[in-house]
Amino acid sequence: MARRQMKSALNTRLSSFQKIYLLLIAGFILGPFIPLIIQSFAFRWAWPDMLPSTWWLEQRDRSILPLAWDYVLSPYSRVWEATLNTVFIGTVVTAICLAICLPAARVLAREKFKGKAAFEFFLSMPLIVPEAAIGISLLMIFIKLGLAGSYLGIIIVHLIPTIPYMIRMLTAVYQGLGRDFEEQAMILGASKWQVMRLVTLPMLLPGVVAGALFTFLVSTNIFLLTFFMGQGQIITLPTLLFSKIAGGTLDASAAGITLVVTIPGIILLLITERFIKEEAFGKGFGN
Amino acid sequence: MTKVQLKGVRKEFGAFTAISQIDLEIASGELVALLGPSGCGKTTTLRMMAGLEVPTLGQILFDDEDVSEVRVQDRNVGMVFQRYALFPHMTVEKNVMFGLKVRGTPSDEIKRRLEEILDVVQLDQFRHRFPAQLSGGQMQRVAIARTLITNPSVLMMDEPLANLDTKLRGEMRRFIRDLQQRLGITTVFVTHDQVEAMELADRVAVIFNGELAQYDAPDALYQRPNSIEIADFMGASNIFKAQITGGIARTAFGDLQLDQTVCQVRDGSGHVLLRAEAIDLLLSDADADQNLIAGKVTGREFFGATVNYTVDCNGEAITVNEQSRRMVDVGQDVWLTIQPQRIWVIQNPV
Numbered sequence: 001m002a003r004r005q006m007k008s009a010l011n012t013r014l015s016s017f018q019k020i021y022l023l024l025i026a027g028f029i030l031g032p033f034i035p036l037i038i039q040s041f042a043f044r045w046a047w048p049d050m051l052p053s054t055w056w057l058e059q060r061d062r063s064i065l066p067l068a069w070d071y072v073l074s075p076y077s078r079v080w081e082a083t084l085n086t087v088f089i090g091t092v093v094t095a096i097c098l099a100i101c102l103p104a105a106r107v108l109a110r111e112k113f114k115g116k117a118a119f120e121f122f123l124s125m126p127l128i129v130p131e132a133a134i135g136i137s138l139l140m141i142f143i144k145l146g147l148a149g150s151y152l153g154i155i156i157v158h159l160i161p162t163i164p165y166m167i168r169m170l171t172a173v174y175q176g177l178g179r180d181f182e183e184q185a186m187i188l189g190a191s192k193w194q195v196m197r198l199v200t201l202p203m204l205l206p207g208v209v210a211g212a213l214f215t216f217l218v219s220t221n222i223f224l225l226t227f228f229m230g231q232g233q234i235i236t237l238p239t240l241l242f243s244k245i246a247g248g249t250l251d252a253s254a255a256g257i258t259l260v261v262t263i264p265g266i267i268l269l270l271i272t273e274r275f276i277k278e279e280a281f282g283k284g285f286g287n
Numbered sequence: 288m289t290k291v292q293l294k295g296v297r298k299e300f301g302a303f304t305a306i307s308q309i310d311l312e313i314a315s316g317e318l319v320a321l322l323g324p325s326g327c328g329k330t331t332t333l334r335m336m337a338g339l340e341v342p343t344l345g346q347i348l349f350d351d352e353d354v355s356e357v358r359v360q361d362r363n364v365g366m367v368f369q370r371y372a373l374f375p376h377m378t379v380e381k382n383v384m385f386g387l388k389v390r391g392t393p394s395d396e397i398k399r400r401l402e403e404i405l406d407v408v409q410l411d412q413f414r415h416r417f418p419a420q421l422s423g424g425q426m427q428r429v430a431i432a433r434t435l436i437t438n439p440s441v442l443m444m445d446e447p448l449a450n451l452d453t454k455l456r457g458e459m460r461r462f463i464r465d466l467q468q469r470l471g472i473t474t475v476f477v478t479h480d481q482v483e484a485m486e487l488a489d490r491v492a493v494i495f496n497g498e499l500a501q502y503d504a505p506d507a508l509y510q511r512p513n514s515i516e517i518a519d520f521m522g523a524s525n526i527f528k529a530q531i532t533g534g535i536a537r538t539a540f541g542d543l544q545l546d547q548t549v550c551q552v553r554d555g556s557g558h559v560l561l562r563a564e565a566i567d568l569l570l571s572d573a574d575a576d577q578n579l580i581a582g583k584v585t586g587r588e589f590f591g592a593t594v595n596y597t598v599d600c601n602g603e604a605i606t607v608n609e610q611s612r613r614m615v616d617v618g619q620d621v622w623l624t625i626q627p628q629r630i631w632v633i634q635n636p637v
Contacts, residue, residue: 180372183339186359187366188386188437198389202376 033262039255040068068256077253079260082240087264089151089226089236090219093158097166097215098208100159105170110179123167126160134160135228142229149231157225162215169214173207213272217265237261288315289349289440289473291336296345298331305331307497308345313490315350316471318464320478320488324520328497329477333443336475338362349440365439369446371430373418379429380405380414386437400436407466408432424455431466442467444476448483460486481521485509493517510562511550511631518560518633524606525561529632536632540600543578546627557634563608565629568596568615569622578630580605580623587617598623 014022039045042052043059043066056066065073072079108120126134138157139148147153181203185195201208223238230239241261244254291313298306306328313319321329334340336347338359347355354362373382383404387397405411408428418426427447434442447463448456464487467474478484484491485505493500493508501513512518518526529536529543531552536543536559543559545552572579582605586597594611597604598621605623615621 178370178372180368180370181374183359184366184368184372185374185385185389187337187339187364188389188433189360189363190385190389191360194389198385199374203374205376 033259036255036258039252040259041066042068042252045252066252066256068252071253072256072260077257078235078240079237079257082235082237083260083264085234086220086236086238089154089158090216090264092151092155093162093219094212094215096155097159097162098212101163101166101170101211102204102208105167105174108167109171109174124164127164131161131222131224135225138225139228148229149233151234153229154226154234154236157229158219158222160225161222162218165218166211166215169211170204170207173204173211176207177203209272213268216268220264237264288471290315290351291441291473291475292346292348292351293332293336294346294348296332296335296342296347298328298335298340299343305497306335306342309494309497309499311492311499311502313473313475315473318467318474318476318487318489320476320484320491321494322478322481322484322491322520323494323500325479327494329479329494330445332494333366333445333475333477336441337364337366337443363437363440365434365437365442367427367430367434367442367444367447369449371418371426373426373429373433375418378415378417379410379421382418382429383433383436385433390437404432404436407435423451424459427451427459428462431463435466435470435472440473442472442474444474446478446480446483447476447487449478449480463487493520495520512560512633515558515633523560524563525566526558526633527561527603529557529559531555531557531632531634536630539603540580540582540605541578543625543630544627545630545632549628550630550632552632552634555634557632560631560633561605561625562629562631563595563606566605566607566623566625568598568607568609569624570615570619572622578625578627582621582623584615584617584619584621587615589614596621 038052041056043054043056045052045054071077108116135157138160142148142153142156147156177200181199182195185199190198220236221238223242226234226236227239227242230236235243237257237260241254241257244257291311293309293311296306296309297304309328309332311332321332323329331340335342338354338357342355345355346353349362374385377385380401384397384401387400392400405414408431410425410428410432413421413425413429418429421429427450444463448459451459476487485508488505490502490504491508492502495516501508501517503511508517509521512521512523515526527538527540529538531537531545532554534545534547534552536545536552536557538559572581580600582598582600584596585599585604586595588595589611592611593608594614596607596609596615598607600623607623
């Protein structure tokens, strides 16, 4: 209730300038998708026409579906295979990333040790070093190890850029979760396992969900590292898209694939957004 | 009803000694405050009693039974944290039931005890709320209920009144006192605030630098501190150097007659402690017969019910506190007098 009231109060306070500004931002975010959507329903759209000269609807007798979607949905496009790969790799990467980062974040948030500041800096190194540099050097090692072109190889390289984000996010969550809660649960008689299951995990959950969502999205968007490690044998949505547009043709089927690429992220965001905004957590940790 | 004893307890964290040695006995059903400045080791002492820390040396006894090595889960103590540590993802009801649930208590008994305790802390109407929807006092009552429902043998509290505003403080103080007396549960709490310690506790253990400095009833601690540090910590403002000879303290502002039945003194150097509210401020010297000190008012602080005067007496500034039934102007010549039995003398131990 209170939140709704606050929202309406905010609405009334927006000046017309602010409204235009918001519209502009929305335009910049959503705008690029408009030509993609148009393109995917076009039959022929050549320069310098502002709109397609021939729409798919006018040529329905020649193709039942729009050309783009006909291609995307057909096995020739390998979109289905790429989507499965992308989701599979993203899920495994997220799970491994959580398993590594949860204990690490706990230590980073609660303990003081020598060289902690240097260690934290070191953790963000993968974000600073260019991806191509990591990719090429790792590729040389992975070819020798026989990991190039395997799922395992791709999953390992995906962990490199995702771990720094995840650790940062979870460290912040752990810092918000004081020792008090766990100690209180122990004093009340809870065993280590009960403390973990009933107190620690539920309290960490919003942060864990946010971190997992972010990791999944980053993993599903990595092109260069996947491209290097996949060796063309394992395709994901980004590499598929790149191979489609690498020749310079931005045709209807490329537009279709691009739209497909954005779907997993949007679905995930819709699911988790509701979840993160649970009333109990909306107001912080009750202090 | 449990008697708590600490015998020669010492605690080190690596090279750092938090508690050098503490012996303490808390009688069954007593309410004791551990008082000291931050970093003195009082919280460590409490955590050792709760079982969250294991003492490096010494023993902790509950009813003459050594529990130093007993796990925190099995020690059956209760602790109310300073910020209450209510589980934010559980309703009031679930928070309160937590202790019984994890112990595997049958659900009909949990139900019965839940109703009982919610009634005691008057939280029945808030049972389905989340902690974030409660006020500070309500959160504290939930924390107390959650602890008491497990029938702990000792109740511990960390700064129980610190997070509350002045009005709630009085209410919670009465609530905690009443509850503690009704249940007769041995209670220990930690505080850095001498007012909180005095208003709540039966006895106060003052801890300085990891050692027990004094362990006494609040009024004794206030009137008869055994060192200048304690007097200072208990808020005493008038502490003056004195030479004691034959029951008389010679100070910079005159001689004071002492009452030897109140404080045993020996000849030599020492300090006199004059409590600001024990001094009478007179406008003429005709009304008093002994311990008369001449001076001049140099400052006045008005607090509403009381007034503090700063009186300059031969170079020493004496603070006098009195009910604000009259106002004495700054600059006025006055006489101070104090009864011999209200003077306390602090001397270094021989």
